[in-house]
Amino acid sequence: MAFVALSIAVSPCPNDTFVFHALVHGLIPGTPEINLTFADVDVTNTAAERGEFDLVKVSYAALPWLLDDYDLLPTGGALGRGCGPLVLARTADQDLTGATVAVPGDRTTAYLLFRLWAADQKPAKIEVVPFHQIMPGVAAGTYDAGLVIHEARFTYQRYDLVALADLGEWWEADTGLPIPLGAILARKGAVDPAQATEWIRNSVSMAWANPDASREFILANAQEMEPDVLKQHIELYVNEFTLELGRDGLAAADALLQRSAAAGLTPSVKPFL
Structure with a gap:
């Protein structure tokens, strides 16, 4: 061709x-x-x-x-393996029911995994946000929680955030894949x-x-x-x-x-x- x-x-x-x-x-x-x-x-x-x-x-x-x-x-x-998206919040007791959650895209694998994982939780609002703005937004209180990808898994502690879930660990434990x-x-x-x-x-x-x-x-x-x-x-x-x-x-x-x-x-x- x-x-x-x-x-x-x-x-x-x-x-x-x-x-x-x-x-x-x-x-x-x-x-x-x-x-x-x-x-x-x-x-x-x-x-x-x-x-x-x-x-x-x-x-x-x-x-x-x-x-x-x-x-x-x-x-x-x-x-x-060991490279999945993280759900971040300011505190480990953050409840996602009724929360505003920032995600990097509505057709991303990260968001699809989040929806599968959080099937029994009901966030009040999902906002699509460029991924480099998610951690600062969660740290500032603009969002209750954020779904992050890429190098954010190495740097989120700098924003004084905690990981509520590692969706990669959840996926691997459930599927072995x-x-x-x-x-x-x-x-x-x-x-x-x-x-x-x-x-x-x-x-x-x-x-x-x-x-x-x-x-x-x-x-x-x-x-x-x-x-x-x-x-x-x-x-x-x-x-x-x-x-x-x-x-x-x-x-x-x-x-x-x-x-x-x-x-x-x-x-x-x-x-x-």
Whole structure:
């Protein structure tokens, strides 16, 4: 398939800039020119529904609205263990019933997990807030609780917040599977999924082989600049599932989407396995 240019949208988070550095900088032989867009996942979830990108990072929770037009790629995404979203509050006795809760997007995996976990609780109000504003908002009392992702799990104590729940721990204890956070999709008819998979897999391998090569790119786009936090973020979210989803990764996606459909939270989708 010939390209004039390939449009790609990922987040500016360190795991994505680490993974996609080689691809977007033309270091993978045979790749087309790349038009890169950085956007938070709540933005890419809806942009993908409009067909705005050829390759796009989205939440697994958004897949039921996207799989008619996109193929799930088995590489480049974010799954893992010990990396789940956290529910934060100012005090450990915060009751979520009647509370105002800030979330990073209404079609994020984090929010879907929250809805499954909090099925017997009734927050009064859910507000979608850019994730970097959630912890300051909870600390200031604007929100009673907040659902956080990414490097916030390493920094929330700085805001004098406590974790009411680790939704990754809850998910893993309940399913025995990794938590499926971010997926890479290829738009049907715009890019060959097998070819795109090879490009991204090579980019992941190149990042691991020479981790210093992407350092300036990561620092230029990271919202958390401290080297130790960046290192922890990449080590947590770039793992064996980033290179290859495998059976456990696909089983995790199935478990999330089948459970959410059974609960009436998302449309049903055909299982991957």
